[in-house]
Every structure is written in structure tokens, then in C-alpha cells.
Amino acid sequence: MEYIHQNFDVNFKYGVHFSSHLFDPANTCLSAFLESRADAAFQKKLLVILDGGVAAAHPGLPDQITRYLSAVRGFQPAPEIITISGGESVKNDLPLVFSLVDAIDKYGIDRHSYVIGIGGGSLLDLVGFVAAISHRGVKHIRIPTTVLSQNDSGVGVKNGVNYKGKKNFLGSFAPPSAVFNDSHFLTTLDSRDWRSGMVEAVKVALIRDTAFFEWIEEKAVALTSGDMPGMQYLIFRCAELHVAHIGGGGDPFESGSSRPLDFGHWSAHKLEQLTSFSLRHGEAVAIGIALDSVYSFLLGWLDEASMYRIISVLKNMQLPVWHPLLEKQDGRPSPVVAGLEEFREHLGGRLTISLLKAIGTGAETHHMDLDLLYAAADICKKLQ
Template sequence: MAYIQQSFSVKFEYRVFFTEKIFDPSNSTFADFLEAQASEGIRKKLLFIIDEGVTEKHSYLQEQITAYCQELDNFELVQDIVVVPGGEAAKNDLQLFYWLINELEKYNIDRHSYVIGIGGGSVLDLVGYVAAVSHRGVKHIRIPTTVLSQNDSGVGVKNGINYHGKKNFLGTFAPPVAVFNDAYFLTTLHERDWRSGMTEAVKVALIKDAGFFEWLESQAGKLSMGDLPAMQQLVYRCAALHMAHIGGAGDPFESGSSRPLDFGHWSAHKLEQLTDFELRHGEAVSIGIALDSVYSFLLGWLKEEELLRIINLLKQLRLPLYHPLLEVDEDNPGVVAGLEEFREHLGGQLTISLLRTIGRGEEVHVIDTALLEKAIHMLRDKW
């Protein structure tokens, strides 16, 4: 038997910048980054795709971007700034995906160009997917505008859209060339989005950093009341932990079944679907964290004192702990159906992260549904 074998690795590198009022004429952060990417003899195109909700809160943004880009020497803003609906609906609309693909073709966006997404996590997921499949990969830049996207999804390497009612069924692993976290966008968030974005910080603290969890406990009052400096610290620490995991876990594209950063997510994904995405992602994850923490306690892993600290922190941050659609009966499997969907999404065997203690997660491959129902009832009846 004859065969030819090849093996190679591809190095990915990107930075997450922390700034405020990114397109203010006095702020050169974005311009400096682009000029460092300039190539002699090539005038590179910039296509902006913006979350509609962001343009409503920042009506001046498109004019500011246009004026800012006019001062760039080696880059050309295309004729139109594209505005798309935000929220999970953006990831459920296949026609919107195809329309954006056509926009890239219309403006002759090539592999020297940059597609820049500005918005919440759903819009960034969509824009990243559009860029990744066009010309087999157009460079994309993320400018996240929500707590959830600045501290978690926007700084990662995943992109995707929902399909056949399944979350992120279509998608790619395609790192951005840069991420710009502009704290000013957080000042105009709806209170519900401000709060729900903090769940990913709670999650990553629980599985990776007990000291960060203690910090969250100490700052919970400020965070729940909208204190921006405290939120900026939360975003930075959470993003740092997220990126450290991507680079240090040895499996940045999740080719295996292990996904510790998805602690609390298996039921959250199903709850979002069951509520027709009425629940924010962060709200569903909060419920998922509470459920898996109680389940870890019932397994004999978490101490009662630790469980109460977790529940108390979520309550201080004014995040939900329970939803009626968690319930399981003979006619309705409820969130339990999400276990198989989660396994399918991962590939291979079911792998769920639980808690051994605050700051240390551990994976299991089997969930006791009777014990899970007990955990659901405990959440419903006790808190």
C-alpha cells in the first residue's frame, strides 16, 4: 500500500484592545492597528456591518465612522455601512445570512479586505460566519457592544448561526484579526443585557478562578447597580480567562469532546429554544449554572456552603435561577432533551462540566436524570 502524508500547523494570533469611544477623532487605537496591517500598493477595503440596536442608541455612529475612515491613508470605506437586526433573530434568519454574502460580493470584498462587525454576540457570530465562508476566509474585526460579547463570545474563535432550531448548527472556527472592546457602548445597554452578560464571568470564575469568584462576590452590589469601572474590571478579567483557555487548553477548535467553558450551557441552549429565545442567553446560562451547581451538590461534590454562595451571588446580580420549562414529565422531556442535542453538537460522548469546588470544574459523561429532576425541584421549591 502506498500513501502520501502531510502534517502542518497554522499559527493564529490576535489582540483584544480595551478602549473608549473608538471612533472619536482623538482615539487612534483603531487607526494604528489598521496602519500596521497596510501593504504598499494595495488600498484595502473596509465593510462595516452594524447591529441595528447599536445604531438606535448611537445615532451619530455611522457619520463618525465615515469621518474617521476618511483620515486613513491605506484603507477605503465602501459606499454603504450595512445595518442588520440584532439579537438571536439575526442568527435564525438564513436569508439574512445570504443577503450579507451578496453584500460582500456587491462591494468586491476580497481577502485583502476587512469585514468589521459592531454589535452584540449574535450579530458578531453572524458576521464572523459570513466572513469565514466568503472567499474561503475574509479577515474580520469584532467590536463587541454588550457585556456578554466583550467578556466572552466576542473574544473567542467561534462563529455561527442557528439552523433547524438548533443553536450554532452551522458555523466555523475562524479567529478575528482583532477585537476592540469599547466600554462606552456598555453605558447605553438595557439593564437586562447588562445583568445577563455577567453570567459568563460567574461561569468562568466557578470553573477556573476562585479568587475571581470572591471578587465578584465583593463587587456584586456595584455591578448590579451599573457601576462602569467595576464592569470594566469584570470584562477584562473574564476575557483574559477566556483567552487563556483558548490558547492553553490545547484544543482551541474543540476537536475533542471537552468543553469546560460550556459549564451551565447544555440546559441553557435548550431553554433558549424552548422559550423561543425570549430568554436572553445570559439569563438561560444563569439558570443552567444554578441547575448544574445544585446537581453537583446532590452528587456530594459541592459543599452546601459553596452552593449557597453561588446561589446568593446570582441573586445579588439579579439573575434568574429557575424557569418552568425546566420541568420534566411523561409527555414533555423538557430540558433533558437538551442532553442528546449537546452530545450531538460536541460529537463523540456526552461531556458535561460540573463543579468539584468553587474554582475547579470536572467533567462527567453520564447524567442521572432522576437526580437531575431532584435538582430542578430543589431550585423551584427552595429559591
Template sequence: MSYIQQSFNIQFEYRVFFTEKLFDPANTIFADFLNARATEGTRKKLLFIVDDGVTKHHDYLQSQITAYCSGLDNYELVQDIIVVPGGEAAKNDLQLFYWLVNAVDQHGIDRHSFIVCIGGGSVLDLVGYVAAVSHRGVKHIRIPTTVLSQNDSGVGVKNGINYHGKKNFLGTFAPPAAVFNDAHFLHTLDERDWRSGMIEAVKVALIKDAAFFEWMETYAHLLAEADPQSLQYLIYRCAELHMAHIGGAGDPFESGSSRPLDFGHWSAHKLEQLTDFELRHGEAVSIGIALDSVYSWLLGMLDEKSLHRIIHLLKALRLPLYHPLLEIEDGESAIVAGMEEFREHLGGRLTISLLRAIGKGEEVHTMDLELLRKAVNMLREKW
């Protein structure tokens, strides 16, 4: 027997910038980033793709982008700024995916160009996937416009779309060239969007940072009213913890079955699908966190005082705890099917994160359906 073996490492690096009014002429952070990557004598293209929910509330944005980019040397703005539908529907539309890939082709976007996406997490996921598979990888820049995308999905390395009703069935791991979190976009968010976006901060605090959880308890009354200063700290700290996990866990592309950052998500993904995505992602995750926290207590892992603190914080932030689709009868339920889909998505052994304490997650590989049923009953009847 003979064989040839090759091994190599690739260094990935990107920054998440925090700013406000990114395309104001006085704000040079975006221009500085591009100028540092310019090539003398070569004009690189910039293709902007924007969430229609953003353009509805910021009708000046397209003209502002055009004016801002006109002052960039060595860059050429594709004049057709593309506007796409926002929300989860964007990830369910295969024709939209193909249309965007065709736009990359038609506008001559190569691997030295940048695709710049402005929008919520769903549009960022879609466009990141388009960039990753076009020419085997076009550089993409993310400009998240929601709390959820600024503190979680928009700062990570995952891209994808839904397929056959399964969340993120098609996707890639492709780090962005950079992320620009612009606080100005948060001012026009729907209340459900900014409120549900805070749940990822609750999640990451529960599994990684007890002090951050305590901070949220202290300032829950301000967070519940979207106090700008409190919300900005929440976004920054949550993004910081997510990025630290990506770089420090030793498995940024999730080749194993461990995904602690998906605490509360196994049921949430299924709830989203079963409600035809009427539930916001953050709302479904809130319900999933409540369910897995109660289950952790019933299993004897989590103490009762900590459980009550978790429930109290979710209620203080006015986030949901229960949905009728959680119900389990005779060991069967639509939501339990989500467990197997979650295992498939991980690509190996069923691995679900539970809580040993606030700030300390612990993984299990089986779920007791009777205890799960009791947890659902508690959420329905007690809270």
C-alpha cells in the same frame, strides 16, 4: 498499500484591545492597527456591518465612522454601511446570511479586505460566519457592544448561525484579526442585557478562578448597579480567562468532546430554543448554572456552603434561577432532549462540566435523571 502524508501547523494571533470612544478622532488605536497592516500602493477595503440596536442608541455612529476612515491611508471605506437586525433573530434568518454574502460579493470584498462588525454577540457570530465562508476566509474585526460579547463570545474563535432550531448548528472556527472592546457602547445597554452578560464571568470563575469568584461576591452590590469601574474589571478578567483557555487548553477548535467553558450551557441552549429566544442567553445560562450547581451538590461533588455561595451571588446580581420548562415528569422533559443535542454538537461522547469546588470544574459523562428532577424541584421550591 501506499499513501502520501502531510502535516503542518498554523500560528494564529490576535489581540483584544480595551478602549473608549473608538472612532473619536483623538483615539488612534483603530487607525494604528490598520496602518500596521497596510500595503503601500494598495487600497484595501473596509466593509462595516452594524447591529441596528447600536445605531438606534448611537445615531451619530455612521457619520463618525465615515469621518474617521477618511483619514486612513491605503484603505477605502465601502460607503454603504450595512445595518442588520440584532439579537438572536439575526442568527435564525438564513436569508439575512445570504444577503450579507451577496453584499461581500457586490462590494468586491477580497481576502485582503476587512469586514468590521459592530454589535452584540449574535450579530458578531453571524458576520464572523459570513466572513469565514466568503472566499474561504475574509479577515474580520469584531467590535462587541454588550457585556456578554465583550467578556465572552466576541473575544473567542467561534462563529455561527442557528439551523433547524439548533443553536450554532452551522459555523466555523475562525479567529478575528482583532477585537476592540469599547466601553462607551455599554452606557446605553438595556438592563437585562448588561445584567445577564455578567453570567459568563460567574461561569468562568466557578470552573477556573476561585479568587475571581470571591471578588464578585465582594463587589456584587456595585456590579448589580452596573458600576462602570467594577463592570470594566469584570469584563477584562473574564475575557482574559476565556482567552487563556483558548490558547492553553490545547484544543482551541474543539476537536475533542471537552468544553468546560460550556458549564451550565447544555440546558441553557435548549431553554433559549424552547422560549423562542425570549430568554436572553445570559439568563438561560444563569438558570443552567444554578441547575448544574445544585446537581453537583446532590451528586456529592460540591459542598453545601459553596452551593449557597453560588446561589447567593446569582441572586445578588438579580439573575434568574428557575424556569418552568425545566420540569421533568416520568423521566421525560423538553429540556432533557437538550442533552442529546449537546452531545451531537460536541461531536462525540456526552461531556458535561460540573463543579468539584468553587474554581474547580470536573467533567462527567452521564446524568442521573432522578437527581436532575430533585435539582429542579429544589430550584422551584427553595429559592
């Protein structure tokens, strides 16, 4: 029997830049990046998709973006900036997906051109997916505008939208060409988005970096009160740890079942769906972290003092650690717990849940004891 064996590697590189007032003409961070990728033989094009909430919070921003990009040599901006709603609802809108694909077609955005997404994580997920499915992959640039997207989702390689009530059921692994974190956008966030965005830093510290968790523990109250220099460090270190994991873990496109960065997320994804996304992603993850930390304690993996320290940090950030949907409903299983199988399907292969052996040390299990899980939920309820 004859066959041909194909094997090749694809090298991905992208930078995560940290700046402020990105579209000030004096700020060359973005323009220098674009001009370094210009081609003397032809003009490349730019299409901006902007979060309407960000535009409303920063009057004059669309005009400022247009003036800034019009001055970039070698590039021609599309004649309009497409402004859409932000938030999770955009990931539930398939007609919107295809309207953005139509815009890429209308404005001739080819594979040498760039789609620029400016907004929170949901908008960036949508824009990245739209870019990935157009022309089999148009380049995209991310400009995250929330704490959560600057320290986590915006710096990764995943894109997606929800389908049939399942989070990120349609998606792609398509790294951005670059990420630009502008701290000025954080100044207009409401307190709920400011607080909930910090939980991904707690998560990655718990599984990878004891010293970072201790820093968060010390600064939690100040951070929650609006400490901008502290927030800038938190975002940088959190993004650094996420990037290091994606690039150094040997499985950036998640072909296996191991997902340590999903610590606290198996229940969080289900909670978001069951509450029709009235819970912020960060709030749901805070509940998930609390649940899995208490479960790790009941399993005998995590010491009691560490469990209480984790709960204390979350509460100092004014984040929830319990939700009624964790309980059995009229004798029936908790709808969140019932989501374990759905999470396994999302992972592929066998169920793999990230837990804790210690603060800074993650571990994995392939089985969840449901009685122990309900006991953990009951403890979270008492600690709420």
C-alpha cells in the same frame, strides 16, 4: 501500499483591545491597528456591518464611523454601512446570511480586506460566519457592544448561525483579526442586558479562578447597580480567562468532547430554543449554572455552603435560577432534559458535561443521573 502523510500547523494571533469612544478622531487604537496592516502596493477595503440597535442608541454613529475610517491610510471604506437588526433573530435568518455574502461580493471585499462587525454577540456570530464562508475566509474585526460579547463570545474563535432550531448548527472556527472592546457602548445597555452579560464571568470564575469568584461575590450588588469601573474589570478579567483557555487548552477548535467553558450551557442552549429566545443567553446560562451547581452538590462533589454561595451571587445579580421547562410536562420528560442527547451531538463523541468539585475547580462527567437532575431542578425551584 503507498500513501502521502500531510501534517502542518497554522499559527493564529489576535489582540483584544480595551478602549472607549473608539471612533473619536483622537483615538488611534483602531486606526493604528489598520495602518499597521496597510500595503503600499494597493488599497485594502473595509465593510462595516452595524447593529441597528446600537446605531439608534448612539445618534450620529454611522457618520462618525465613516469619517473615522475614511481617514485611515491605505484603506477605502465601502460606500455604505450595512445596518441590520441585532439579537438572536439574525442568527435564524438564512436569507440575511446570503444578502451579506452578496454585499461582500458587491463591494469587492477580498481576502486582504476586512469586514468589521459592530454589535452584540449574535451579530458578531453572524458576521464572522459570513466572512468565513466568503472567498474561503475574509478577515473580520469584532467590535462587541454588550457585556456578554465583550467578556465572552466576542473574544473567542467561534462563529455561527442557527439551523433547524438548533443553536449554532452552521458555523466555523475562524479567529478574528482583532477585537476592540469600547466601554462607551455599555452606557446605553438596558439593565437586563447589563445584568445577564455578567453571568459568563461567574461561569469562568467557578471553573477556573476562586479569587475572581470571591471578587464577584463581594461586588455583585454594586455591579448590578451599574458600577462601571467594576464592570470594566469584570470584562477584562473574564476575557483574559477565556482567551487563556482557548489558547492554552490545546484544543482551540474543539475537536475533542471536553468543553469546560460550556459549564451551565447544555441546558441553557435548549432553554433559549424552547422559549423562542425570549430568555437572554445570560439568563439561560444563569439557570444552567444554578442547575449544574445543585446537581454537583447532590452528586457529592460540591459542598452545600458553596452551592448556596453560587445561588446567592446569581440572585444578587437579579438573574433567574429556575424555569418551568426544567420540570416534567404532564408526566413526560422535561424538554430541557431531553436536550441532553442534542448537546452530545453538538459536542460530538460521548456526552461530556462540566460540573464543579469546588468553587474555582471544574470537573467533567459523562453520565447524568436523571432522577438526581430532577431533584436538582426542584431545589432550584425552591430557591428561585
